[in-house]
Amino acid sequence: DIQMTQSPSSLSASVGDRVSITCQASQDISKHLNWYQQKPGKAPKLLIYDASNLETGVPSRFSGSGSGTDFTFTISSLQPEDIATYYCQQYDKISLAFGGGTKVEIK
Amino acid sequence: EVQLLQSGGGLVQPGGSLRLSCAASGFTFSTNAMNWVRQAPGKGLEWVSAISGDGVYTYYADYVKGRFTISRDNSKNTLYLQMNSLRAEDTAVYYCAKNKGDARFDYWGQGTLVTVSS
Numbered sequence: 001d002i003q004m005t006q007s008p009s010s011l012s013a014s015v016g017d018r019v020s021i022t023c024q025a026s027q028d029i030s031k032h033l034n035w036y037q038q039k040p041g042k043a044p045k046l047l048i049y050d051a052s053n054l055e056t057g058v059p060s061r062f063s064g065s066g067s068g069t070d071f072t073f074t075i076s077s078l079q080p081e082d083i084a085t086y087y088c089q090q091y092d093k094i095s096l097a098f099g100g101g102t103k104v105e106i107k
Numbered sequence: 108e109v110q111l112l113q114s115g116g117g118l119v120q121p122g123g124s125l126r127l128s129c130a131a132s133g134f135t136f137s138t139n140a141m142n143w144v145r146q147a148p149g150k151g152l153e154w155v156s157a158i159s160g161d162g163v164y165t166y167y168a169d170y171v172k173g174r175f176t177i178s179r180d181n182s183k184n185t186l187y188l189q190m191n192s193l194r195a196e197d198t199a200v201y202y203c204a205k206n207k208g209d210a211r212f213d214y215w216g217q218g219t220l221v222t223v224s225s
Contacts, residue, residue, distance in 0.1 A: 085151075095154075098152040
């Protein structure tokens with residue numbers, strides 16, 4: 001099975017800061033990588049699909065990049081409403097796996 | 108408006124069984140693959156199972172294979188997860204999630220808590 005290593009596990013940044021999260025796959029997954037945001041007590045929300053495509057209705061300050069085994073999720077200017085835990089998720093023909101999550105807090 | 112309304116969670120003893128349901132509306136249910144994803148208290152997301160739109164193909168994570176069964180009734184627009192031989196480590200909030208394209212989850216149910224404890 002493909003394993004996903006997400007880092008950091010938590011971060012603290014100021015409003016307006018650029019924030020980046022990385023996800024590394026244990027083998028080549030092409031661009032089969034999605035990113036989700038989860039706020040406490042809520043279901044996750046899809047933000048980015050296929051590594052770099054912004055889901056409809058998601059603010060443009062969110063972006064994704066990468067292919068193969070290394071991926072990056074970026075918030076260009078952190079807003080108070082972005083406080084949440086972010087997860088990467090990979091998929092191949094028969095299995096799915098999530099990264100361990102990154103909790104984003106305001107400094 | 109797409110809605111996924113879950114039911115069926117609760118407290119069950121180790122070794123017991125439980126069936127979760129996810130009633131879908133607002134989209135053509137039979138043409139969309141569906142998934143179950145769980146989250147143990149204070150932990151991350153964990154994919155559990157998937158089923159194709161026609162119900163022919165099913166997929167399971169290793170840690171539930173042989174104990175859980177995913178199914179769907181397209182005439183009732185409802186997804187199910189039959190959970191048998193439950194263990195303490197199965198305690199989690201279980202979410203149903205709709206597939207869009209290649210295994211991206213664009214809509215999620217509200218989640219239902221399953222607690223396995225004596």
